[in-house]
Amino acid sequence: MTTSKTITLGRRGFLLGAASTLCAPAIVRAQGAKAAKVSVGRQPYAAGNSPVTQYMMNEKLFEKAASELGYDLTVDWRDYPSALPMVEAFISGNLDIGMWGNTPIVRLLSQNQGIHVLTVGEGHLRMVLCTRPDSPIRNMEDLKGKTVGALVGGDPYNALSQMLLHELGNADPRAFDIKVVNTPTQAQAASLPSGMDAAIAIYPAFLKANAEIGTKGIVNSFGYTEAGYKGPAGEGAGILLPGVKKSPFFPDGYYLHRSFWICSERMLSSDAAIGQAFLIALQRAVVALGKMKPGDISEMVSKYWGLSPELGSKIVEDEVLFQRGWIWPTEGDAAAITQISNFMVEGRLIPKPLTFDQVKSAFSKAAPLLQKAYEATGKMPAESDFTAKGAKDLRGLPAWQMNSWKAPA
Numbered sequence: 001m002t003t004s005k006t007i008t009l010g011r012r013g014f015l016l017g018a019a020s021t022l023c024a025p026a027i028v029r030a031q032g033a034k035a036a037k038v039s040v041g042r043q044p045y046a047a048g049n050s051p052v053t054q055y056m057m058n059e060k061l062f063e064k065a066a067s068e069l070g071y072d073l074t075v076d077w078r079d080y081p082s083a084l085p086m087v088e089a090f091i092s093g094n095l096d097i098g099m100w101g102n103t104p105i106v107r108l109l110s111q112n113q114g115i116h117v118l119t120v121g122e123g124h125l126r127m128v129l130c131t132r133p134d135s136p137i138r139n140m141e142d143l144k145g146k147t148v149g150a151l152v153g154g155d156p157y158n159a160l161s162q163m164l165l166h167e168l169g170n171a172d173p174r175a176f177d178i179k180v181v182n183t184p185t186q187a188q189a190a191s192l193p194s195g196m197d198a199a200i201a202i203y204p205a206f207l208k209a210n211a212e213i214g215t216k217g218i219v220n221s222f223g224y225t226e227a228g229y230k231g232p233a234g235e236g237a238g239i240l241l242p243g244v245k246k247s248p249f250f251p252d253g254y255y256l257h258r259s260f261w262i263c264s265e266r267m268l269s270s271d272a273a274i275g276q277a278f279l280i281a282l283q284r285a286v287v288a289l290g291k292m293k294p295g296d297i298s299e300m301v302s303k304y305w306g307l308s309p310e311l312g313s314k315i316v317e318d319e320v321l322f323q324r325g326w327i328w329p330t331e332g333d334a335a336a337i338t339q340i341s342n343f344m345v346e347g348r349l350i351p352k353p354l355t356f357d358q359v360k361s362a363f364s365k366a367a368p369l370l371q372k373a374y375e376a377t378g379k380m381p382a383e384s385d386f387t388a389k390g391a392k393d394l395r396g397l398p399a400w401q402m403n404s405w406k407a408p409a
Contacts, residue, residue, distance in 0.1 A: 033072035038062075038267075038274055041078045041086040041098035044304040045186060046202060048122035048319035049099050049259065051297045052285045053077070058300075059288075061281035068280075069273040081185050082154060083259075096267060097278060101155035101259045103349070106341045109358050110350040116268055117362045118261040119279055119327050119370060123320035124393065125257045126203040127159040127221040130190065131228065133214040137198050139231030140167040140219060144176045149183040149192070149199030153349070155257055156189065156200045159221040162254040162343060163200075166243035167219075171346040190215055204305045204315055211311065222253040248339050248408070252394055256336040258320075260329070268365045275366065279373035283327050287380065290325050297322075320393050326380050328370060331396025334359050335408040356407035363399045371400035 040062075044050045056062055057077055066073035078095070080086045083104045089095040091113075099121035108115050131137045137146065140163060150157040157180065164178075165171035173180050183189035183199060190201035190209035198218070201209070209215035217226025217237075223244025227237045249256035261282075267275035289297055298305065298312020305312050316322060334356075341354040374380075386398055397404055 033067065033070055035072045035074075036066075036271060036274060037074045037076060038096045038271075038278075039076040039078060039094070040278075041080050041089065041095050043082065043086075043099055043259075044079050044301060045081065045204065046122065046259070047125040047204065047315055048321045050301045050304055051289060051316070052122075052282065052321065054300050055285045055289055056281050059285075061284055062278060065277035065280040065284070066274055069277050071271075071274060071277065073274065073277070082151060084153065084184075090262065090264070093264075095264075097261060097263045099259050099261050101158075101257070102337055102340045103154050103158050103344070105260060105262070105362070106337060106344055106354060107153070107350060109337075109354055109362060110341065110352075115362055116263050116265065116365050117329065118263045118267070118275065118366050119282065119399075120321065120329050120333060121259040121261045123256075123258040123333075124252065124318050124323070125155070125259075126315075126318050127156055127200055127255070127257070128203060128206040128217045128226060129160070129163065129198060129200050129219045130192070130206055130209070130215050130217050130226075131198040132192055133216050135197065135216065135228075138218065139229060140164070141231065143178055143198060144168075145178070146197035147179045147181060147195060148173065149181050149189045149196040151184070151186070151189065152180060152182040155255070155259075156183075156186075156202065158340065158344065158349075159255040159257070160200045161346070162247065163219060163221070165343070165346065166246050166254055167241065171343055172348060203318065204307065204312075207311045207314065208306045211307075220253075221255050221257065223247070223250070249336065249394065251392070256340070256394060258333050258336055260333075263366070268369065272369060276369045276373055276376075279327070279369060280376055283373060283377045283380070286321050286327055287325065287377075290322055294322075323393065324381075324395075328374060328386075328398045329363060330386060330394075330398055331402070331405045332394030333396075334363055334399075334402075334405065335396070336394065337362075338408055356405075360402055360405060363402060367399045367402060370398065374398070374400070 042053045063073050083100040086098040087104050161171040186202050186205035189199040190205040216228035218228050225239040233239045294313035294316035295309030297316045337359045344350045
């Protein structure tokens, strides 16, 4: 999409059984490497993408993987507070790779915008419905007639709509006289500025606000109560609410959070080796971080999360990339986008749901690169693990086997 060759991304390299075909002779790399630039947008205040990209940046993993494929790469890493400004940069041709949540992906596919999903960027991010320490709001029913802050057009709003659907019976806040106000940053949502009775915030922002100003959690997107809950299910944290079992995403929760790396056409065509290098570097980073203690991983991004290692560990332990140990998008990840489009219709965010063919088309062009990167990094996990029973997250066949994917029921 961009005419200049720029890449932006994260840190650190960890070579895992790279195939010999990846390793060009040193003299070729030194004398014949193709100079290129790439711009990469990340969301360091979010969840798993923050330490993964930080590690990539620290260790120059992207540059090293590109060198193995014949490129002398300069990476322009850019920090964004949310997906919206990244989407704008991408559409204008000013960004090569960026990480977005489900909601902007569904919106653009609904508008027949041609976007390419590269791979999973993070997932299973906990979102918390929260309020002030002295608030009378203690459960979902108490939200009726109130003003609630959420990132409109983003995953927090989508998670809120699913909480309302499965606990109160309708995904549209207006059905309960709930006024939603936009919170453009997660710190704003968690701080509950004047004019908001409650808000839904991502876990890193909530934990920070809880520690600093006592922001009180009520319910989370996994379907469990937080410490401030009091209602029909009981009182206090850790109670599984019955409504979440009606969600098609259970046991993931009310909402299946996945954020994906999106890339320009250039990363899959004229400079496809750069797209492949990004995937290799990303997988190496996830494997390397998986050998570290959660608190140490959190410390790498303490300037963004602003949390102690103990609190930051909670975010790390929730992250689907670290739970899996790999980055490859699966049938379950793709099906989630389809299902979420149904809910976005109910919430009046798009006019009609996406077809599974529309969703598959967004993954199709990157599928060959994904398979090459999977093979180059040691084929982790074994192919049988993609469909193994008993997994704690929704998965399925990988993208390079999408001809066998089935549309969700």
